Amino acid sequence: MQDYILSYVLAYSTNRSFVFDDYTWVVNETPYSYFEGKLIPSRIPLSALVDGPLAGGALPPGDDTPRAVYKDFFQKVCPNPTILRLSDVTGWSDSDTVKSVMDKWVEKITSIEDPCLQFEETAPDKQIFNVFVYGKKERLLSIWPYMSTLPVLSHWEWSPLVQDAFETNHGVIYPPSIHWPESQDSSEVRMMPDLLVIHLRRGDFAGHCRYLAKSNAQWNAFNSFPELPDKYDDPIHTDPQLSQRETAMAHCYPNVAQIVDKVKMVRGDSRQPLAYLYIMSNGNDAWVTELMLALRELGGWEHIGSNRDLRLTWDQTFVGQALDMLVAQKAQVFIGNGWSSLSSNIVMLRTANGLRPESNRFW
Numbered sequence: 001m002q003d004y005i006l007s008y009v010l011a012y013s014t015n016r017s018f019v020f021d022d023y024t025w026v027v028n029e030t031p032y033s034y035f036e037g038k039l040i041p042s043r044i045p046l047s048a049l050v051d052g053p054l055a056g057g058a059l060p061p062g063d064d065t066p067r068a069v070y071k072d073f074f075q076k077v078c079p080n081p082t083i084l085r086l087s088d089v090t091g092w093s094d095s096d097t098v099k100s101v102m103d104k105w106v107e108k109i110t111s112i113e114d115p116c117l118q119f120e121e122t123a124p125d126k127q128i129f130n131v132f133v134y135g136k137k138e139r140l141l142s143i144w145p146y147m148s149t150l151p152v153l154s155h156w157e158w159s160p161l162v163q164d165a166f167e168t169n170h171g172v173i174y175p176p177s178i179h180w181p182e183s184q185d186s187s188e189v190r191m192m193p194d195l196l197v198i199h200l201r202r203g204d205f206a207g208h209c210r211y212l213a214k215s216n217a218q219w220n221a222f223n224s225f226p227e228l229p230d231k232y233d234d235p236i237h238t239d240p241q242l243s244q245r246e247t248a249m250a251h252c253y254p255n256v257a258q259i260v261d262k263v264k265m266v267r268g269d270s271r272q273p274l275a276y277l278y279i280m281s282n283g284n285d286a287w288v289t290e291l292m293l294a295l296r297e298l299g300g301w302e303h304i305g306s307n308r309d310l311r312l313t314w315d316q317t318f319v320g321q322a323l324d325m326l327v328a329q330k331a332q333v334f335i336g337n338g339w340s341s342l343s344s345n346i347v348m349l350r351t352a353n354g355l356r357p358e359s360n361r362f363w
Contacts, residue, residue: 017066052157078116097142140221153352196274197331202283213248219338222348227357279306280324
């Protein structure tokens with residue numbers, strides 16, 4: 001998602017339409033792919049996940065920037081676009097800040113008269129902003145003061161499909177009545193008071209966390225805003241009684257006891273009582289049940305729910321992660337995984353919404 005957003009920022013900055021494609025897991029002609037032995041769609045329409053400016057929705061009144069368009073429309077009206085290549089702009093490298101690289105490309109693109117531009121299709125590691133930039137806070141956060149003001153974030157909306165899934169599962173997620181304003185101004189913070197949302201990666205993250213510990217990887221950039229209370233700048237010395245691997249695993253793949261301890265700490269730190277809990281996890285049912293029982297022992301809960309309790313239609317099952325992000329975006333407090341791109345999407349949106357830094361925590 002952050003790749004889509006950063007590409008949108010580049011297009012918006014040059015006063016051009018952002019051209020979006022489906023969310024693509026595997027680039028091939030088959031409609032389905034396998035992930036961890038499960039059949040999943042190879043492509044999901046972006047409009048099934050999000051609404052608003054990123055997916056071609058309206059911009060705020062007075063903003064005359066061209067709206068985003070779908071790839072098929074672009075190919076119809078621009079059959080012979082000018083092709084941009086990385087070599088077209090010199091004097092930058094993968095170590096430069098995103099802002100400085102963006103400025104160079106904005107200058108280049110605005111100098112081109114052809115209204116139809118397309119970047120050369122290339123390998124993911126050969127793009128202007130490759131996947132590694134999202135883990136480099138010193139590079140990516142340079143663009144935040146500008147990016148956070150743009151309609152792509154200030155007027156962010158989830159798709160009708162995702163919002164309908166939330167309304168249907170309201171009682172599972174957060175039983176109290178919600179009285180949000182009728183205004184469609186997405187810059188308004190529509191929060192669910194007293195709700196704590198926790199994000200726990202399991203499954204493939206068991207191996208991935210061991211790799212992260214071995215490589216001494218830092219947290220994702222949007223999980224590393226300097227004002228956030230939980231940091232991972234010096235993992236070797238986070239807990240002198242634990243090895244570097246043990247420290248990393250406690251942050252990346254905490255066990256039930258470690259999760260309970262962190263939740264207890266965060267509830268104690270919170271300005272507001274956190275009486276509602278929603279667990280978003282890809283852990284199996286037995287593990288999530290064990291966790292829920294352990295957390296219930298803390299007492300003081302009005303309700304505990306999880307994404308294992310959701311009742312989704314067939315099409316909603318494929319946007320379940322977007323539903324989790326919607327819930328976490330609007331929670332009173334969120335605890336995420338510092339290495340997770342999904343957690344960093346949530347923290348990015350919460351920060352853009354102006355929620356207090358101390359409301360974003362990590363294991």
